[in-house]
Amino acid sequence: MRWGEGSGVSADAVTGVCRPPYLCPVQTLENDLKNALQTAAQAVFGQDIPASALALQPTRKEFAGSFTLVTFPLTKAFGKGPEQIGQALGEWLKTNEPRVRGFNVVKGFLNLEVADAEWLKLLHALLAQPATAPVNAPGVPRRVVVEYSSPNTNKPLHLGHLRNNFLGYSVAEILKATGATVTKANLVNDRGIHICKSMLAYQRFGQGETPASAGIKGDHLTGKYYVLFERHYREEVRQLEAEGVAPDVAKRKAPLMLEAQQMLQQWEAHDEAVVGLWKQMNGWVYEGFDQTYKNIGVDFDKFYYESGTYLLGKERVEEGLQKGVFFRKDDGSVWVDLQAEGLDEKLLLRADGTSVYITQDLGTAELKYQDFGYDSSIYVIADEQNYHMQVLQATLAKLGKPYAAAIHHLSYGMVDLPSGKMKSREGTVVDADELVRDMVATAKATTLEMGKIDGMPEAEADELFHTLAMGALKYFLLKVEPKKRMLFNPEESINFQGHTGPFIQYTNARIAALGRKSQEQNLTGGDFGSVTELHETEAELIQHLAAYPAAVAEAARQLAPSIISQYAYDLAKAFNRFYAEVPVLAEDNVAKRALRLALTARVGEQLRVSMGLLGIRVPERM
RNA sequence: GGUUGUGUAGCUCAAUUGGAUAGAGCAUCUGACUACGAAUCAGAAGGUUUAAGGUUCGACUCCUUACACGACCA
Numbered sequence: 286m287r288w289g290e291g292s293g294v295s296a297d298a299v300t301g302v303c304r305p306p307y308l309c310p311v312q313t314l315e316n317d318l319k320n321a322l323q324t325a326a327q328a329v330f331g332q333d334i335p336a337s338a339l340a341l342q343p344t345r346k347e348f349a350g351s352f353t354l355v356t357f358p359l360t361k362a363f364g365k366g367p368e369q370i371g372q373a374l375g376e377w378l379k380t381n382e383p384r385v386r387g388f389n390v391v392k393g394f395l396n397l398e399v400a401d402a403e404w405l406k407l408l409h410a411l412l413a414q415p416a417t418a419p420v421n422a423p424g425v426p427r428r429v430v431v432e433y434s435s436p437n438t439n440k441p442l443h444l445g446h447l448r449n450n451f452l453g454y455s456v457a458e459i460l461k462a463t464g465a466t467v468t469k470a471n472l473v474n475d476r477g478i479h480i481c482k483s484m485l486a487y488q489r490f491g492q493g494e495t496p497a498s499a500g501i502k503g504d505h506l507t508g509k510y511y512v513l514f515e516r517h518y519r520e521e522v523r524q525l526e527a528e529g530v531a532p533d534v535a536k537r538k539a540p541l542m543l544e545a546q547q548m549l550q551q552w553e554a555h556d557e558a559v560v561g562l563w564k565q566m567n568g569w570v571y572e573g574f575d576q577t578y579k580n581i582g583v584d585f586d587k588f589y590y591e592s593g594t595y596l597l598g599k600e601r602v603e604e605g606l607q608k609g610v611f612f613r614k615d616d617g618s619v620w621v622d623l624q625a626e627g628l629d630e631k632l633l634l635r636a637d638g639t640s641v642y643i644t645q646d647l648g649t650a651e652l653k654y655q656d657f658g659y660d661s662s663i664y665v666i667a668d669e670q671n672y673h674m675q676v677l678q679a680t681l682a683k684l685g686k687p688y689a690a691a692i693h694h695l696s697y698g699m700v701d702l703p704s705g706k707m708k709s710r711e712g713t714v715v716d717a718d719e720l721v722r723d724m725v726a727t728a729k730a731t732t733l734e735m736g737k738i739d740g741m742p743e744a745e746a747d748e749l750f751h752t753l754a755m756g757a758l759k760y761f762l763l764k765v766e767p768k769k770r771m772l773f774n775p776e777e778s779i780n781f782q783g784h785t786g787p788f789i790q791y792t793n794a795r796i797a798a799l800g801r802k803s804q805e806q807n808l809t810g811g812d813f814g815s816v817t818e819l820h821e822t823e824a825e826l827i828q829h830l831a832a833y834p835a836a837v838a839e840a841a842r843q844l845a846p847s848i849i850s851q852y853a854y855d856l857a858k859a860f861n862r863f864y865a866e867v868p869v870l871a872e873d874n875v876a877k878r879a880l881r882l883a884l885t886a887r888v889g890e891q892l893r894v895s896m897g898l899l900g901i902r903v904p905e906r907m
Numbered sequence: 908g909g910u911u912g913u914g915u916a917g918c919u920c921a922a923u924u925g926g927a928u929a930g931a932g933c934a935u936c937u938g939a940c941u942a943c944g945a946a947u948c949a950g951a952a953g954g955u956u957u958a959a960g961g962u963u964c965g966a967c968u969c970c971u972u973a974c975a976c977g978a979c980c981a
Contacts, residue, residue: 342923346930355926357964367964393964394927627910629980671911672979698913699977735946753946765920770913770977782946783932784920791946798944832923839923851921854931861947871942907946 314407314831315341317384318352318397325377330363330370343828349389350396351828357393367393401819404827411830412883416890419464422838426661426691430653431457432470433665434583438570439483440508442577444700444715444773445667448762451900452697453665454583455763455846458898463841468657471585472649475567476592481548483507484562485541486514496569502576502718503569517541553639577718582755582900589652591645598640598648601684602633610683626679628672633680646677647684654688661691663844668696668768695844698770700762715775724754724779731781738906749904753787756901760786763899764850784854786901789892792857793903795864796889802870803882811879822863826884829859830891837898846899853895860888 433453
């Protein structure tokens with residue numbers, strides 16, 4: 286990974302120093318404790334703790350304490366056993382460091398208990414900054430293009446696209462949260478043989494049908510003809526094979542395939558009729574995509590079209606030939622030799638001069654760099670393209686492009702169904718629009734059954750059902766680490782209880798209800814400076830709140846929304862524990878009540894912001 | 908065949924990048940709504956982390972080999 290080598294990284298981001306515009310309070314507490322540990326080590330052992338051993342980790346739930354130092358690595362340098370070291374450091378801290386209220390040593394682990402006053406200080410520091418303040422994330426690039434979605438215009442979006450869209454959107458938002466300048470780009474694959482297939486089928490069987498006349502979304506209508514092509518084509522192949530033609534020959538020589546190829550050539554030759562049909566059908570598809578994108582809540586700053594970049598790609602191929610890094614074979618086709626890079630020879634331009642996928646990728650990369658001068662260009666693409674992306678990067682490097690090293694493939698695993706892999710040609714896909722519709726229906730049924738939104742206006746209720754459905758779906762797809770394959774079981778996978786989006790949404794609805802009630806009862810605000818002691822669940826909540834910057838920074842470094850989803854879940858969980866254990870509105874002590882209200886409101890905001898990074902909205906009631 | 912990814916509780920996923928008794932949710936069982944929303948909380952049960960070696964204070968994590976599944980490249 287090449288994070289941080291780009292020139293646009295700010296000085297603060299590089300040094301890791303956290304300054305006011307950035308959100309970083311827990312780091313200061315951690316740093317204070319680390320400094321104290323260093324002082325203790327000097328005082329007790331006359332030595333420094335090496336930087337590699339100075340990492341504090343959150344203490345596990347089953348032990349007392351908040352931060353833990355692992356003392357095993359110190360045994361050699363200090364010439365003492367791990368327990369001895371822990372005990373000695375702990376005792377020194379307890380008597381000399383007011384931040385440390387107590388400690389315990391379990392084997393090689395020194396667990397530090399932080400004084401309540403310190404948590405209260407931390408809470409004040411947190412509240413002094415808006416929850417939306419950018420997060421200090423050393424090593425994360427500053428100018429980023431995130432390319433995602435990148436659909437083909439011959440069929441509607443399916444479940445696999447949803448994972449892609451949610452990942453891309455979320456990664457972009459997470460990077461933005463670190464203060465990076467992010468462009469969301471969508472490279473539309475609007476040309477090629479697959480497009481001609483649906484065009485050809487439409488010409489044959491369409492009889493002038495339009496989305497309006499058929500009452501079907503444009504992308505679905507076009508997809509219908511794509512499937513129709515495949516069906517007739519397979520029939521032709523079967524017939525040829527029955528006549529004794531070899532299977533691979535039959536596939537190439539079936540009349541429909543030959544016609545589709547001819548159509549592609551006509552398109553490249555700007556044949557008026559073909560281009561007209563192409564424009565018409567692509568227009569339908571874009572209308573359909575727009576609706577879907579809007580419905581699932583993703584957006585783009587910039588659209589690229591392969592029809593507009595493949596010529597630029599051909600220029601790059603020419604450039605490579607002139608530089609002598611590409612070569613031409615006897616049949617006229619152009620190749621690049623990447624064997625030195627551990628890859629293979631790769632075709633860049635066919636013998637007939639037509640482009641292949643990678644031709645247009647070369648053009649698009651160039652164009653993106655011209656437009657945005659990124660230090661990092663992220664491609665959200667399924668892992669079946671791993672090899673292709675390596676080839677692309679290596680080829681750009683051969684061309685000596687400065688941006689080659691900035692390319693990063695965010696590779697994600699396929700979404701499997703219980704019945705196996707989705708295949709659009711065979712119709713075994715989960716259609717995105719249909720899935721969302723089903724989810725909304727389920728959310729509606731579940732919510733109405735709960736009976737908690739009686740009297741809510743219909744429009745508002747419909748929006749709520751949509752918010753809940755998308756929350757469940759997005760959370761489900763984003764909580765899994767991207768590179769892992771995942772299983773989607775339509776009946777069982779989507780829950781509204783447990784480790785889900787709606788669990789977190791519900792937590793926020795409770796918080797919002799507390800907010801409403803405190804308004805009604807005039808219990809708002811107030812100073813809580815007089816509070817000196819905290820309930821265990823309160824301290825825990827503060828620690829979770831303060832962990833937000835670290836979670837965002839890590840998510841940005843790893844391009845892993847799953848880290849954010851885990852964070853939001855932990856925070857909601859901690860709040861629900863707090864909620865079950867201590868009264869908020871019913872607390873008699875005015876200062877304590879004020880503190881709990883402030884804490885509650887902040888948790889709500891933090892949940893809203895965190896879920897926002899996943900593209901999930903949180904409702905006020907549900 | 909070559910390259911590469913994955914393999915953790917019945918199921919779906921975690922594990923702060925080498926740290927404690929491997930954690931959550933679903934499903935199963937038990938308890939809690941006249942303090943603020945039970946889509947919640949508290950608890951029980953569920954594991955030889957695919958297998959066998961190795962590295963070390965310490966391995967789901969790193970190394971070697973094998974097995975299973977997937978993807979890509981001929």
